[in-house]
Amino acid sequence: MLIAQLSDTHIAVPEDEFSELYHPAEKLRNAVRHVNASVNRPDIVFLTGDLVNSAKAEEYVILKEIVAEFEMPVYLLPGNHDDCTLLRKAFPNHDYLPSSGTLNYVVDGWPLKLIALDTNIHGKPQGHLGEAQLAWLEEEISKEAARPVVILLHHPPFKTGLTSMDAMGLLDMDDFVDVISRYDTVERVLCGHLHRAIQKLAGGTLVQTCPSTSHQVRLLLGDNNELGTAFEPPEYLLHYWNEDSGLVTHSDYVKEYDVAWTLKDGVKKA
Ligand SMILES: [Fe+2]
Incomplete structure (x- = not known):
């Protein structure tokens, strides 16, 4: 099984600066x-x-048109830049999205159980889950005796060292980590928000953030962390699962590079 994770697409209308x-x-x-x-x-x-940048209905129209071009099933999660009501309205055909309440859902039918969580606090950059969502998460995890579980949420449940981004972090990260620490079946936690690939062990599970398809956050750690962005290349993650290897994460640039050498053909001439 191969899962592509793209993040922080930040779609904006063309006339927007x-x-x-x-x-x-x-x-x-x-x-x-x-x-x-x-x-x-x-x-x-x-x-x-962060599917769109300014939580405008027109941005979701553009997003919808682009997302329809994927030739495989696509699942959407809200970030802090999203408006959950507009998102739900724009994608009535995405029937995994609940028709009311928070946008939590389970994707089934695969060797992995995929659980998506909604961390959006309307109009705020931070994320929050709360007791009800954490109880729902725990119920869903506990249904699986052996099948590995992957949890997806926008805000990562750890401090990254990019202190200006950490100020916009998941407010109840400790409660989330408490839940996942109780289950050996939690294979991975996949997040966005940071516009960089960052990993940390939390609650006995590897947590991974995904780079952006649009722009990356500058790598400035600790006290020297003024929030800024950089035109580093668009990237995404590929999560490869099989019984032998477990879940292995690869990063890939959104670009085709020329092949330099192959075993069969040797050095490729330019
Ligand atoms: Fe973002």
Whole structure:
């Protein structure tokens, strides 16, 4: 099983100065083409939040048109830049999204159980789960005696050292970590929000954040962390599962590179 994780697509309307700076829609179109044509073609795709930039209905119209180009099932999670009501309204055909309440859901039918959580606090950059969502998460995890569980949520449940981003973190991360620490079946926690690939062990499980398809957050750690972005290349993650290897995560650029050498053909001439 192969899962592609794309994140922080931040779609904006073309006339927005954000679009002039980052070109997020064009970059997501490139990412869709890349994923569809990849030799490592995923079975399913997750977009782990900040789907749009300013929580406007027009942005979801653009997102919907681009997402429809994926040739495999796509699952959407909200981030802090999203509006859950507009998101639900824009994607009535995405019937895994609950029709009311928080946008939590389970994707079944695979060797892994995939649980998506909604960390959005309307209008705020931080994330929050709360008792009800954590109880629902625990109930869903505990249904699985042996099948591995992967949890997806926008805000990572750990402090990253990018202190300006940590100020916009998951408010009840300790409660989330308490829940996952009680279950050996939790194989991985997959997040967005940081616009970088970062890993940390939390509650006995590897937590992984995904780079953005649009722009990355500058790597400035500790006290020297003024919030800023950089035109580092668009990236995404491929999570490869089989019985022998377990879940292995690879990062890939949204770009085709020329082959330099192959065992069969030797050095490729330019
Ligand atoms: Fe973001």
